[in-house]
Amino acid sequence: MKNYDKEIELYHETLYEINKRIEVIRDHINKKNKEKYLVIEVETVCLQFRKILEKIALLSLIANKDIYSQQYEKFAKHYHAERILNDVSRINPDYYPVPVEIVKKTNDMYELVHVKSGFLTKQEFIKIYEICGGMMHADNPYANRKPIEDIQSNFREWLIKICNLLKNHNMRLVGGKIMLGAILARADNGLPQVVILERQDD
Numbered sequence: 001m002k003n004y005d006k007e008i009e010l011y012h013e014t015l016y017e018i019n020k021r022i023e024v025i026r027d028h029i030n031k032k033n034k035e036k037y038l039v040i041e042v043e044t045v046c047l048q049f050r051k052i053l054e055k056i057a058l059l060s061l062i063a064n065k066d067i068y069s070q071q072y073e074k075f076a077k078h079y080h081a082e083r084i085l086n087d088v089s090r091i092n093p094d095y096y097p098v099p100v101e102i103v104k105k106t107n108d109m110y111e112l113v114h115v116k117s118g119f120l121t122k123q124e125f126i127k128i129y130e131i132c133g134g135m136m137h138a139d140n141p142y143a144n145r146k147p148i149e150d151i152q153s154n155f156r157e158w159l160i161k162i163c164n165l166l167k168n169h170n171m172r173l174v175g176g177k178i179m180l181g182a183i184l185a186r187a188d189n190g191l192p193q194v195v196i197l198e199r200q201d202d
Contacts, residue, residue: 017055054081
């Protein structure tokens with residue numbers, strides 16, 4: 001099996017950054033930090049959500065660095081999350097993180113069980129990205145006003161779903177048995193952990 005140390009390092013760094021942005025959002029939700037004006041408060045938090053979603057989209061590029069290296073110039077300038085996801089899916093249909101639960105079995109072995117609900121779906125990903133992207137632009141005075149309070153009321157649910165997606169997840173590499181297994185934040189030190197997993201035919 002090839003050496004995936006660089007991919008692991010980059011994946012770890014990206015999850016670390018996502019964690020820090022999650023902390024910022026959580027502090028705003030819990031009112032530890034707060035902007036003076038509501039619209040600026042919502043814009044500030046939406047920017048962090050947007051950055052997190054972009055990083056989630058780019059996780060697939062990191063996990064499959066060799067194959068995507070030819071696309072680097074395109075993706076480096078390409079910050080529209082839905083288009084990134086569409087492009088990545090053409091190369092690797094398994095591009096989206098798969099949330100899992102680690103279950104201990106009776107024989108002291110552990111099994112990874114797919115989480116069925118409560119995490120950020122692809123459809124929700126695109127919807128939230130579009131909402132947050134809309135907050136990055138100045139209001140048109142002749143258009144309908146943005147529903148600022150309604151957007152803010154969704155922040156806690158969005159954050160929970162993102163954390164449920166990434167808490168424990170797998171990212172399958174293109175074309176085979178190899179995938180990355182990742183923990184967003186370990187219980188003992190709060191840092192991400194990334195390992196290589198190889199599926200056995202049996």
